[in-house]
Amino acid sequence: MRAGASSPPRATTALFGGEDAPARSEAVNGDLALEFRNHRLENGLEIIAETNDDAHSTSVAFIVRTGARDESDDVAGVSHFLEHMCFKGTPRRSADDVNREFDEIGAHYNAFTSEECTAYYASVLPEYQEPSVDLLADILRPSLRPDDFDMEKKVILEEIQMYLDQPPFGMDDRIKQLHLSGHPLARSVLGTSASVGGLTPERMRDYFTSRYSADNVFVAAAGKVDFDALVEQVAARCGDWKPAGARRDTPPAVSQPRFEVVHRPSATQEYVLELADAPASEDADRYAAKLLATIVGDDSGSRMFWELVDSGLAETASLGHYEYLGVGMFYTWLACEPELVEENLARLHAIYEQVEADGFSEDELRQAKNKVKSRVVLSSERPQSRLFNVGGNWLQRREYRAVADDLKSLDDVSIADLHAVLRKFPLSRYTTITVGPRADVRRPGS
Amino acid sequence: MVLIGEPIASVESAAFTFLLPAGCCYDPSGGAGLATLTNEMMVRGAGPRDSRTWVSDLENLGVERGESVGVAQATVHGATLRDNLPAALGLFADMIRRPHLPADQLDAGRNTCLQELRAIDDEPSHKLMIELRRRQYPDPWGRSSHGEESSLRKAKIDDVRRFHEQHYRPSGTILAVAGNFDWQRLCDLVEQLFGDWKPNNVTEPSATNGRPAGNHIPFQSNQSHVGIAYPTIPYKHPDYFQAWAAVGVLSSGSSSRLFTEVRERRGLCYTVYASLHTQRDRASVLCYAGTTAERAQETLDVTLSELKRLGSGIEQSELDRLKARIKSSLIMQQESTSARSGALARDWYHLGKVRTLDEVGAMVDALSADSINAFLRANPPRDLLVVTLGPEALKIPKLN
Secondary structure (H helix, E strand, O other): OOOOOOOOOHHHHHHOOOOOOOOOOHHHHOOOOEEEEEEEOOOOOEEEEEEEOOOOOEEEEEEEOOOHHHOOHHHOOHHHHHHHHOOOEOOOOEHHHHHHHHHHOOOEEEEEEOOOOEEEEEEEOHHHHHHHHHHHHHHOOOOOOHHHHHHHHHHHHHHHHHHHOOOOOOHHHHHHHHHHOOOHHHOOOOOOHHHHHOOOHHHHHHHHHHHOOHHHEEEEEEEOOOHHHHHHHHHHHHOOOOOOOOOOOOOOOOOOOOEEEEEOOOOOOEEEEEEEEEOOOOOOOHHHHHHHHHHHHOOOOOHHHHHHHOOOOOOEEEEEEEEEOOEEEEEEEEEEOHHHHHHHHHHHHHHHHHHHHHOOOHHHHHHHHHHHHHHHHHHOOOHHHHHHHHHHHHHHHOOOOOHHHHHHHHHOOOHHHHHHHHHHOOOOOEEEEEEEOOOOOOOOOO | OEEEEEEOOOOOEEEEEEEEOOOHHHOOOOOOOHHHHHHHHHOOOEOOEOHHHHHHHHHHOOOEEEEEEOOOOEEEEEEEEHHHHHHHHHHHHHHHHOEOOOHHHHHHHHHHHHHHHHHHHHOHHHHHHHHHHHHHOOOOOOOOOOOOHHHHHHOOHHHHHHHHHHHOOOOOOEEEEEEOOOHHHHHHHHHHHHOOOOOOOOOOOOOOOOOOOOOEEEOOOOEEEEEEEEEEOOOOOOOHHHHHHHHHHHHOOOOOHHHHHHHHOOOOOOEEEEEEEEOOOOEEEEEEEEEEHHHHHHHHHHHHHHHHHHOOOOOHHHHHHHHHHHHHHHHHHOOOHHHHHHHHHHHHHHHOOOOOHHHHHHHHHOOOHHHHHHHHHHOOOOOOEEEEEEOOOOOOOOOO
16 A cells, blocks of 8 residues: 555455455445456456446556465565555656646556555546556556665565554464464565565565566456557557466365464553354355345444443454455454453354354344445445445456345345355454454463 | 525435534543444444344445545435435434444454454554644544543443433534435425434533654655644635635645646655644645655655745736636536535535535636735744654655
8 A cells, every 4th residue: 555544454455355345236226337357468458337427537457367375485565565656656757747737637546466466546536547557557667666665675674564563463464373373365465574674675576577577467347448549558558568478276174273372561451353154256155155244244233243242242243255266264353451352252253153053144134234235335335435335346357246235135035045154254263363462362272 | 503404406325424513622531432432333323223133224224325534524425216215314313313332242343443443553644643633733623533442441331322412412513414315305205303312512622732742753664644734714714715716726736836836847746735634713735745765855845845836926827827727626516415415514514604606616717816816925834833744754854
């Protein structure tokens, strides 16, 4: 991320099909002027769009199928660093030009890096579609000048220091390493001060050449889009990009429940992270998983909310479902007073065991559906939300799903589907990390 | 109570924002945090529903909601599909007018507030900005709504009930609705829900001189956090847009001065910004930068020199870029009923009227480099306050 916002995994993954699923519906919206279009250039670069003639703005993204999971130890953090370097100038533009020209068209723009993708996006008024494409296409062919590299390295190291001051101090990376022991998805998006400090422009250039190739990038757009023009605009700028046959390893994940206490005396609150297996992005039962997470651990009105937050025992307690290629995660997050941590760990465990033993009620499922479907429709009113949804579906499954498709998939989920998810992915099989002033947190039941 | 509506036919949603004269500026002496505790207690059952039923009925209506307490006001906002707006407003009318404020849940509500208060100590940048506002504004206008541990622990249910009785009242309350709804039907509904609400005039407290001393807060952290504040004019002032645009040149967009000079050219930090923070009768520009301790002094020095340079004026090209950004923001605001309902309510509070997006657009068009520079000549950044939080205090240069 170039400005504000927190890093992995909550912010980065939530953008692409995290807890706030997508979209708008024919049922609610009648026959909208929504249309899906796609096109593939000869070099393999794909262009997709959900066009909406009623929209006031246009959102465009260049999405690279590369992220932390595609790195090796010697370049840990390079995807995210490269994201920053793309804004530092090209053969046609200096870094100041890039910043100035985005501002001149009034773009709301940014970029982010996750485990699975690096995305560059801009929301603009429709008349600025072409200059926004011109800028985004150009910055994806950065100069990677050594002086800029050294300067930007300082900014990244500051970003790492900033997160190290914010509980849970990078433990969201640590819990994936514990639970998924050695799987590519356990890699840190930011990297460490040591790994980023040791990176060279040459290594970054090699990584760039192998990953930012025509067949590993796609362009997504949403809102008021002139699609035919978009294809021409992209072809004119990216038509000579070369394919490189980029691949991604998707080994099966072998998870192992673990328990770790991380002592951070400077923290005030105690933080609990728990990770359990869940449906992956290609699994049909991911909708059931989202509804299950809503019932158990939504920010409001969920079992965790009533048990832990409403009661004042925790400052926050929630469960989210995160999906990646080949791997899914149920991710529990809790913050509380240090002396309450054992009690709260036991309460979390009791919640998991209870849902596995007694299941869910029809009332709970109906409420979760109403809540999630409304979020889908409300968020779909903004082209940028649709962009992330349409782009996320294409990234993960190379499919287009209209708002109506998502609403129907949610409607079709039954209680039996939720129970089937629980049998396959028991919540009670999880890894725990506690982080905070307590060095002596006892494992529940021990 | 004032009702404002802006129908937007092109959306399926409707969003609403209540501003209620129940902010922490009304916390009684020795009762810091009472406004927040009251707000927290109000979602624990209302009207005919206990807290679980109230929450589940809202969620079945698909209402996205939030409540918060600021210095002057409490804010209650929600968004839902258009057909569910009347039922949602009914549930919030219960919450605002007929909350149960149950004595047996006071400890739970108190613990929620105490946890949130403690959590600030784990967010150093947030903590710094709280301390900066506390020193920049005269009490009670620099207060943090989170209150203090000792007073939260002492609060009794009668204190909560009294605060609710006095401050959740129609005088000074604003309800703004934006989205897909019928204006006349909305008026009828709001009349029915709030028409017999008994007024109780509350006047905003006047400012005193009490402010905490000391400009460095020792804190065990990797980064040093630097806050700078200086006074400017509030939203209701005729020259507000001049002041706002000047801050925009400083910090709106990646080609703005602070981002360019502090981050892009020198790599001193990841986050740096300035924003115009306005209350009804006073306003300040608040700046923030977070950086590792050994580079904090240079970060402070560069930021201060940019503030000084701003006093010498801006260039036409900087204003042109800013106008482009503002124009797209205004148009994109139409795509968010939540953002629009909040803007409508705040306009009424500050101005006693509402500006349409076209009016705002015309005011932005009327800005010129000459008008902004005239404003800056008369009002350069001055009376700067610097507050730092981190492992070491910084050397604060002699300020004007």
